Amino acid sequence: MKSQRVVIRRALLGVSDKAGLAAFATALERHGVEIVSTGGTAAALEKAGVKVRTVENFTGLPEMLDGRVKTLHPKIHGGILARRADENHQREMRQHSIEPIDMVVVNFYPFEKTVAASHALADAIENIDIGGPTLVRAAAKNHDDVAVLVDAAEYDAIAAELDANHGAISADTRWRLARKAFARVTEYDAAISNYLGRHSGDADESSLGETFNLSLEREQALRYGENPHQTGALYGRFLEIAHQLHGKELSFNNVVDISSAMNLMLEFEDERRAVVAILKHNTPCGVGIADTLKAAWDKAFATDPDSPFGGIIITNRPWDMEFAHAVNELFTEVLIGPSYPDDVIAFLRKNKNRRVMTFNSKAVDRNEPDVK
Template identity: 50%
Template sequence: MTDHPRRVTRALLSVSDKTGLIEFATALAGHGIDLVSTGGTAKAIAAAGLKVSDVSDLTGFPEMMDGRVKTLHPKVHGGLLAIRDNKEHTEAMKTHGIAPIDLLVVNLYPFEATVDKGAGYEDCIENIDIGGPAMIRAAAKNHDDVAVVVEASDYQAVLDELAANKGATTLTLRRRLAAKAYARTAAYDAAISNWFAVQLKNDAPDYRAFGGRLIQSLRYGENPHQTAAFYATPDKRPGVATARQLQGRELSYNNINDTDAAYECIGEFEANRTAACVIVKHANPCGVAEGADLVSAYRKALACDSTSAYGGIVALNRTLDAEAARAIIEIFTEVIIAPDATEEAIAIIAGRRNLRLLLAGALPDPRSVGLTAKTVAGGMLVQSRDNAVVEDMALKVATKRAPSDAELRDLKFAFRVAKHVKSNTIIYAKDLATVGIGAGQMSRVDSARIAARKALDAAAEMKLAEPLTKGSVVASDAFFPFADGMLACIEAGATAVIQPGGSMRDEEVIKAADDHGIAMVFTGVRHFRH
């Protein structure tokens, strides 16, 4: 690739976000570049004392239809698309009085921001840009001759090239800007199409696209031989993508994935009702608890599996305070994420230089709608978020014995947690804390036994006479296909069970529960998580 420079003689600027506009336009004018602009952009440039031509002077047509039609004209698109070294193109320009446009500066109408603030249908429609994407695509296609800028962060790169190349841009820069331009219009159109799907209540549109903006390039993916990057989507759900990192090393791919799992789980626990803590390791909770305050919740969560908690992620549902901060730094922790933190807590965490502290500003709403996506070979699976919440479920007592108030409280707690643990899932809980977690096994019986084994290990570490599964309740994310899984839970000491129900052998499972005096509740809702 030769880096042949192209001198910029005329620039067309049309921006909705005017950040840095006047400084950039002033610098362009300093290079002797003619400025052409539209509407509010032209007014802003003129108000700064710069000479600027309105695009209507270029086209010979006024803006019309409330500004919907202003740049869709051959004198604009011809100036962008004409190949400068093509004799036929240059002759056409002369014949029709088309002047070249060597630099296009456009950022699009704020459609995503308009949707994000909850605007009405018509307002969203009016913020769909038409002329902007058309010009961007034209300039990007003709990047051999034209530079296209779609955001203010690239202004300085253009100015640096103009200064270094006597008012010209290089092909290297123009290609990079063209690639970014197409990515921007693709993400913009993806946001519009997904918004339309929501408006039309169409869960399976014929085409589905997702777009995002780079948050950071990552050192590697799940493993060092994999490349990775982190992107923000138009979904402003509070979490790791929107959080402010106060300190610590750069987040890794696995840090981000685990932190998301932790914060999604903690979102199940309303801050105005209880203090809660979730500890995650390898995308699975290894300890979850409610408490009178954060430090109590943390210590209860840690007691579930302190071995796995080493090097884990801690998520909190309230402002991190000093007492909780001191407790958390007693063992090695990778990330703490919370809605906020006190200045004292921030100072305490600062003593652990590599510990990342993220403040998300708010908790995610477990009931909110949205989409999740997963790639498969040659395709993509898209589904609605699992926004079922146990408080909204019509619980049905399936056994002769109904759960006590204390058991029901713990059953609901356990089912909240089960929603966020990989299937097959078994959760033992007692006094609003997990006391055994079995995750991701091929057999539900194995999950029940692994969780019980972890409870035995925790009891030995804490020098307890018996594991905390004695007198606990148990939650299963899906139905028990046979009674054996539930019997393994009863053997571990569970006195009450919550599960979706719906197995062909429900009667067999119910009879086994009744035979052992166990209370069992059906939710009618499954929480598979693969």
Template identity: 50%
Template sequence: MTDLRPIRRALLSVSDKTGLAEFGTALAEMGCELVSTGGTAKALREAGLTVADVADLTGFPEMMDGRVKTLHPVVHGGLLAVRGNAEHEAAMEAHGIGPIDLVVVNLYPFEATVAAGGDYNTCIENIDIGGPAMIRSAAKNHDGVCVVVDTEDYAAVLAELEANGGKTGLAFRQGLAQTAYARTAAYDTAVSSWMAGAVGVEHPRRVSVSGTLSSTMRYGENPHQNAAFYTDGRQRPGVATAQQHQGKALSYNNINDTDAAFELISELGDAGPACAIIKHANPCGVATGATLAEAYSRAFDCDRTSAFGGIIALNGELDGETARQIVEIFTEVVIAPSASAEAVEIFAAKKNLRLLTTGGLADPFEPAQVIKQVSGGFLRQDKDIGHIGLDDLKCVTKKQPSEAELNDMLFAWRVAKHVKSNAIIYVKDGATVGVGAGQMSRVDSTRIAAQKARDMAEVMGLEAPLTQGSVVASDAFFPFPDGLLTAAEAGATAVIQPGGSMRDDKVIEAADEAGIAMVLTGQRHFRH
């Protein structure tokens, strides 16, 4: 007994008409009868094809502005009838229902309508009803019916038909059915997510996430882990939408770290030429400069050792001078809004270096949801888009910070948002000079950052580490004075931190005794 099924009649109803004429022509040449609706039928006829209208099958015209056309027993009976089932075939015979062997449907462009800023009623009108119903019917009955929801599958369908004399195999139909159910699930996710926001439901009773496969990977974080990259359909500048100019495919860790780098550098879009160097999703050097080349050099000097094999993000066009500096050491990925022809040529000599251009910076304050898997469920929260300005700072010490210290504190605070907790960042003259990340104790982060600065001073032949005369940012409050005093011992002259500890008075007293300025933000930036 064979699992091959012939395709004698196809129903096509598509919003995206890419490749439609060619696909319809190929089906017709194989002897397949074409049935269609509205604009799809018009496009097929313009290609010189003979097409029957769905209305001719159902005996009912399209009505209610096209809302009702395929929702009819003649259509769904032709899709759902089990081939070879005597009772089903008798019902088809009694009611004049002919089998439909292939359904080709891509849905109303709801996601695109939302992305284009459509108003409430416009979005509602772009919710497809008949399309998902046909897709689900055909996918359920995949033993006898083939369903296609993506234009990129047209070629595969034609190849399958050609290889099997106008028939499709069960395994092939099963694969298309799975894709079809994933598409309707993603579509419903887009609708429900949009509607939750449109009607003000902050925490929906049920939520779902969806994505489209972008690439498979050799492995995940480690070689024994399987991995793939999915995109969510947003056109926000970043790794998912970037153009890769050269180098091998991005790995799981590359994408994770490059995303962290680009999010940080987008935060510094208004800071003048800026560079961020990332290692294992943490900044190991962030700086501004008169040029991108200077910004890169200053970021590199924060921790030259960790920068090796890192990810570099720039907030402006990569130029030749900066490119020449970057290629002096091994770098995994460089991401920037654009790159000059000279820079691209310089990088071309480094075949393992990936260059990504995004066409712009991301909006660091665009609301989004962050999801983290835990055992038995997942956590969902708003993305951290918190930010502060000078007017938000409250000085709590006898010593007032200078204008230069205030500018450095605000810069350090922006960087701290992108460093894993517990995070301590020393900054001097618009450049990080020490970063302590991810420690269980805040005082340990303070010490590690200071030690890195001492190590770099020795490498660079400096008389003193650059933490002398620096400012310090802490992503959360100092629970005890010890962390602040460690920073003061490293040469820091000013501190920015959220405040809110039960021992704030003790920390403020310690700052006064150490002769340093301290401001509170009232906002923290835990990053776990």
């Protein structure tokens, strides 16, 4: 049975990205929370006027091995993992002078940013965090008694909850934060594994690695999967790249078709003339290039006048009214373009069933693998 609320009396803070941390620590101080912190984080908090208890003081041992060993200590992990309602755990804590830790605030060494900026394997290895993921896993496992934060975007909401609940965090919030924490550990480990898998020595470093791990957040649920009796959901960054302006919610098949359409248009990223492509059932059935969208549409449509019915149309230019009127003569499922003038989007919205999307090609990472 989860404790309904846990009053936060002691928090361990150790972050690489210190954005927003001082303000959050100040919010903790308002509720009398003792703050325990590691080297660089402790220095930053003290500079901001936050009272800090160092890890050395908490454990009785100094940080060592150039900071590689800081929090890997029974007094730290015992304080996090001990069950508050377990009499044996409480007796052992008293026996070994272990103090409870009610909140863990950690973000990891910037491994992903390091490997994106540097090709040196040594730099990558040095930015593999050990203590951070260990702390996060421990706190998330014991979320009945401990709150864990791995995302600075949570600071304001958690501070507000502490203010509303007299310094306590609810069971629902702790469970949500624990799920988010495990997801972040998985994402982090996947990035490390994927990077090291490309450095096996068996192939060129730019090639695909020995293993491939994928960690994605759910963007939205879908009404159903490929067929009505199947379930479906959308994961990843799709909605950062394709934004819906009008129409019914996207189906699984819409998403697959839109993805194919965007991938096709990326092949014409350097084309200065107008490009119009028509797709049906995930397959291109016409592509036209001309000086205007209408002329490009005429070429694309002439390729196969039958298949475009109920299909998808995508362009590399903002839509204009002449082109919109031409397309409007055909029944279509999805229309995609970089942007739409106000009069054009108002015209296209007269059809309630079609979906109108924008396509932000700049949000696409062309170095990401194509996964099917």
